[in-house]
Amino acid sequence: MSYGDLNRRANRLAHHLRDTGQVRPDDRVAIVVRNPRDVIIAMLGVLKAGGAYVPLDPDNPPGVTQRIVEDVTPKAMVIESSAAAGAMYFDGELFVLDVMGPALTTPDTDPEPAATPSDLAYVIYTSGSTGRPKGVAVEHRAIVNTLTWRNSYYGFGPEDVTLAIPRPSFDSAVADTFCALTSGARLLLPRRDRITDRHYLTGLMEHGNVSHFLITPMLYKRLLDGMDAERVTSLRCVTVAGEWFTPSLTLEHCLRLPHVELYNEYGPSENAVCSTVHRLAAADERVLIGRPIENAEAFVLDEDGRPVGPGGIGELYLAGAGLARGYLGDAELTAKRFFTPAEGPAAGKRVYRTGDIVRRHAGGDLEFIERRDGQVKIRGRRVELGQVAQVLAQDPAVGDVHVLRHATDTDTPLLVAFVQGPAAADLDRLRATARENLPEYMVPSAVIPVETVPLTGNGKVDDKALISLYEGSVGRPGAGPQPGSEAEAALLEIWQELFAPLPIGLDDDFLDLGGDSLSVMDLLARVEQRIGVQLEVSDPYTDRTIRSLALVIEDRQNDKVGAK
Template sequence: MFADVVARFPDRVAVTADDRELTYQELDHRAEAVARRLREAGAGAGSLVALLVPRTSALAVGLLGILKSGAAYVPVDPGCPQERIAWTLEDSGAAQVVTTTELAETLGDLSVDVVVLDDARAEPEPPAQPEPPTGAAGQRDLAYVIYTSGSTGVPKGVEVEHRGVVRLFDVTRDRFGFDEHDVWTLFHSASFDFSVWEFWGALLFGGRLVIVSQESARSPEALRELLRAQRVTVLNQTPSAFARLAAVDAAAERPLTALRVVVFGGERLEPAALRGWFDRHGDTRPRLVNMYGITEATVHASYRPVTAEDVAATGASPIGVPLADLGFHALDERGRPVPDGTAGELYLSGAGLARGYLGRPELNKERFVELPGPDGAMLRCYRTGDRVVALGDGGYGYLGRVDDQMKIRGYRIEPGEIEAVLVQHAQVSAAVAVAHDYGAGDLRIVAYVASATPADVLAPRLGERAAAVLPPHMRPSAYVVLPALPLTLNGKVDKARLPEPTAEAALAPIAVDPDGTGGLTGTEERIALIWQTVLELPEVGRDTDFFDLGGTSLSLLRMFGQVNEEFGTDLDITVLIEGATVEALARQIDAARSSTAPTA
């Protein structure tokens, strides 16, 4: 298919990168030179070749060169630790690696054949006309193996065939109208499957691919200027990355006039977070589309335009309808279909499913399963581990991961429900809710939000919002306000890098009256210090309810035990039935101590 595009548009610019531009003919010829060297080294259909290349034009040359040789590529991000790179090469069994001179030095003494892209042999003079394809790969051969995180801590390689990628663009072509006039960004790492959509969305239609440097990918300001200067028409983003871009766009003077479509993927989208964007741009130019997807189903599996009306909705994140050649099946824990409106685990069937996991037969049996279809025939399905619900509009809503569910005090809680409420606030661009163990099994919900609003102002407002919408067991106990949420290399929220909710960083879900923290009695001051320790808050007020400060039933018991120990009392928590405040508890403590005091 790429060869056909080269024949149609030999002189059009195919790739723009910081180091150079390449026409389709130049790109094709350089890639063919790489393919020849790989075939000489023994690569071909059925073999795997690692791709370790920075975000330059060499990335496109190397990727295409591997595919032209007939082999499948195994992308390895240069930003990965050396140990991870070595592990990936060993696990995949790649006998060759396509890289650059600089990166080749990091490979050490690994037993692989190295094809260096900046070797003069990789860049001969282009021929007068496009070269015919010489690769031996067919539609059922592997195109790539991309490694994803494993629940056991060991990454797993997902095997995707050529036909999986081709049908992705066949079934989405009419929905987007991609053509040779489009300009796409390659924003994501080649080791993240979103890049497959970006790369071929441009190069299978004669468009131009703008490779975003690592520096520009990390800077929303630089990215926005790149979009404007290069007149990008198709942008693909995770919601977390787009939140940063949208914040910069809000202060920009020159509009992004060329941008016609933004595709979201990779993580849960909260439409409420798009309110400011819709206020500035509307919802028709650019068009915003949410596409649920996973690597095991070849990038995208659903389609849902997002409109300005969606910002008022809460609950499930709308992911729309499955692509035409895929089936969605929402099943309960026993593998039975759930009724519409009831949450279930999503199983996928259809042409987009991957071949399986490389060298993981037991995992393949567990995740790629057969289920009875509507006609009685068995369907090959992939068990996603995602929770969805069929909505009244005929599409689906995404609730979160089955294994992301929090269970707190017996309640099963979907963090996505909480996050959807928080991003409704106009000053919040992104939010994530996690369970934090405060010790002795005292699990509480901590909300991390991205905002420029001062924390002491924003946290109480969010607490009020949560109290108005969410049941008590779903309300965050503390809020940590950050300028931006940390992201992984793939643009998703990096929960491992969220700061600890210390007393200095986390704020209570309500404002503490400054007048209520001074002039405490001796008893009240001692109780307040215990509350600050148990709740990990910098201050508490005399008349503030313990639960309004983020306390839980378990932390209440811990607090009460410490208070009784501090004052030598034996009070029961039922004394606070009328209200759990410092003032009320101090009154009970003083009364108990006076009743047991010795008389003259």
């Protein structure tokens, strides 16, 4: 699609939203669209109308969509027919893009600009500690600062091709999409259902002349296994963002793609996607998040609000042009996290308290250390453990809930929920409740019943004791049936590596053990390497036990022999 065609389609939608939907500056328009190209048309249409777009994941459970729509109170919704369920809680102006779009007769010329720099551009929803998602409201001037800096820093231009990997509901997609469109670059839009398919993505890079992409570290780690410098010759830089990682990823990148630059971007949604950046090198002993971008400031303060010296550790506060307006409809939380100190190094400046603990290095670079609260990162997405606990605690059979993030040997962390009170028969209901009321990445991999939540000597929850309970409760503790074929034996070995230290049985469910999209990538890569069979990304979701997946592998092997 050319820029001209994209602009005309967005213009027709903008005129419709403005004239029929009465969308005006600061009005929110929810977008529930699955087709990647149509998502961009919808975002541009909303912005051209003068409104603020709110991207919602079409794959979210209805309960999640309902809570966000009630919170947003959108003036209009743009959906596609395959995601119509997302509009069941909305009774305002509705536009079905794939059905009504081709029939639009509104002008395809640019509408007169309506929004000002201080009006809302978009609202991104993240996990909230109170049990409800919170909407980060970002104004045009904030995101324009980030886009202007990124285009200059990376040197994006019409010769570039960006592979658009982040989902539209993820704030990285804002920078990814609009940096390309404001620099004249080409956007290559992958199929959303194959975003964790290594062969598919590397094929797009090779044949689409991709020069840059933004990706979470854990996904990039898996993608690197299939990348070859001789095949991705057009690739000039990669940006990782969204979660902490180790120097081993940097080293692996430099070994496989020595001529491709690697950057680490850090930034909460509350500071327009990006706050600091660091170019990574093979010799790095630590992963740094770098220094503030243009027109941004970073303050590292101790518990008394005093700046820490070189080598010191403190909490990170951000200031500058990228700060969000605050949280939509939540003045109390906004005042708590966004404020203007009366004294100290940030006196008189509006700051955002990140909750991130960082180390300030002598040269000015920052290093992420940990969170100061119950927020964690799962697959690059922010998860408030309190929100997960709140959803489970609504069940009348539950007395107490404690949720924790459990690191694994495969670098794919799991969420595990420990619940006090429910009988074993209630656990399936609790799992169903989680799936119905939480986004997929926030659903606990396991729900473990406990008589009491163990405490340490100083009265805090004993996470180590809970993890021991978890590791003893999943899988089969004793010797189960032995593998009956070479495929079963190979799969058992792979699963034991993926889910260590859990005991694994031939009939254990892949998803119940904690399998997710990244685990699927690991599984497919190891099956191909050790057995020589290339599984489809969908196979572990449909054949979820070792026994059933082994039959799929054997069928593929027989097909290969028959073809020969």
